[in-house]
Amino acid sequence: MPEGDTVWQAARRLHEALAGSVLTRSDLRVPRYATADLTGRTVLDVTPRGKHLLTRIEGGLTLHSHLRMDGSWKVYGSGQRWRGGPAHQIRAILGTEDRTAVGYRLPVLDLLRTADEPRVVGHLGPDLLGPDWDPGLALSNLLADPGRPLGEALLDQRNLAGIGNVYKSELCFLLGATPWLPVGALLPDRAATLPALARKLLEANRERPVRSTTGLRGQDLFVYGRAPRPCLRCRTPVREADQGDGSRERPTYWCPGCQWGPAPAPRARWSRRIRPATGP
CATH class of the missing domain: 3.20.190.10 (MutM-like, N-terminal)
Known part of the structure; x- marks a missing residue:
């Protein structure tokens, strides 16, 4: 992608x-x-x-x-x-x-x-891999609408440019927040690390033929595309649901054991009991 x-x-x-x-x-x-x-x-x-x-x-x-x-x-x-x-x-x-x-x-x-x-x-926010990268401006853009779901805010290229659906899901996992958590509800220390973490992921992968966010051999991604397999950290089954990006719904992945915040109910095909998330 x-x-x-x-x-x-x-x-x-x-x-x-x-x-x-x-x-x-x-x-x-x-x-x-x-x-x-x-x-x-x-x-x-x-x-x-x-x-x-x-x-x-x-x-x-x-x-x-x-x-x-x-x-x-x-x-x-x-x-x-x-x-x-x-x-x-x-x-x-x-x-x-x-x-x-x-x-x-x-x-x-x-x-x-x-x-x-x-x-x-000209409408784009700071480019994560560009010479205009400005983490302070990127964070300010993200927090300008504190009630907006985190996943939607990350996909909005007017906030910061370069994040797509894969990095959205992986960033939310690394932040310990569901993609539906209002961006203003992020704990301050986690919000402050978000721009640097996003840039780190993209910089680490711009030279790689296969994208990886985990650092683990044979397991390239923490949650994206992994539903309903177990989470690599806590073994809770990863969930999938659609989330809008302002133009259409996109498949979104998260771990209810590792990520805190609101989320859609599990799809009917999953029969295993899901452990509820706790706050960070």
Whole structure:
């Protein structure tokens, strides 16, 4: 699932493949930009911003893309077979003399003036993996609406940029709070550690091919995707429920033994008695 670390990796691959080279092929397969031609222009850099990718091109242009749930950029060498998906899923092709970057299933693709980048990323909060990272501002943003559920606040990219559904569940576990706990109800010491903890997780994973939050071999995640298996810490069965992110419901995971706060009732298919959570 593309989150801040995945997008950072994608940006690095694209930058290494394209930056400093002249485009010999340009094909943007969305109606609005079907006639746009970027050939003959040099790619200047590829920069991640939260979950957004900014490919800056000579002449003051930026190709902005967002991966959301299913999008991806693949880089191929000369003569290498493209394996990212069927041709009808290709939304963008940027080619140089020896490398070709292909964007598959990109739900967002914009070609804009570089000076207009704030129009598409200016709403974002501090970037967990960016040079603008500001833990104090991130915490202030999160606490601005104290009654908002913690999980929703973490997913709101206006608060801090880069957290997705996996890191949301894992952060809540490490904080000992359910994703439905009002963010203002976090104990002060835990709230204060939240920005640094979030950054630590993403920094630790931006160089890894497989994301891990546990430090345990063979057990990469504490709760995400683990329901109804036992918690790695207390052996209580992990639960799953949907939680909104402002646009749609997303599967959310938590341990009722390790995490304190409100939570939905267990789904009917679980018959084991669940030990109630206690306060931190």
